Amino acid sequence: MAREDEQRSAADVCSLPPAALADRLAMIRSDFAPHVKAQEELPGGRAWEFDAALRERLEELVALERRCCSGLDWRILEITEGRVRLEVRGAGAGDLPALLAATPSAGQASVPASAASRRAPPNRKETPTPSR
Secondary structure, X not given: OHHHHHHHHHHXXXXXXXXXXXXXHHHHHXXXXXXXXXXXXXXXXXXXXXXXXXXXXHHHHHHHHHHHOOOOEEEEEEEEOOEEEEEEEOOOHHHOHHHHOOOOOOOOEEEOHHHHHHOOOOXXXXXXXXXX
């Protein structure tokens, strides 16, 4: 039942037909979820950190997602030499933990929005991800 709830939540902001949405969610879970290094709840969204080696694949994912979930703001930030951060914000973004992982697995860090808003922003450089 949890999978159906996740798909309904994603369907609220996604224009993909149900079968394509299920395929996309499966791809995200298999190709990206195992590589999440940290995740963070943001005001109006969610963020995940990955090794920088995944940047090109994340850019491809963002290009796909901008087509079907255009109401969400998708950004990739370089936060250190070896890490990139995917941030997603907008109406419906509160349901995004289901995309990658609702809870962090071993080795992941998770920071609630209340704590994130109290800490100083990390020193990071945003590099624009071109819309296609």
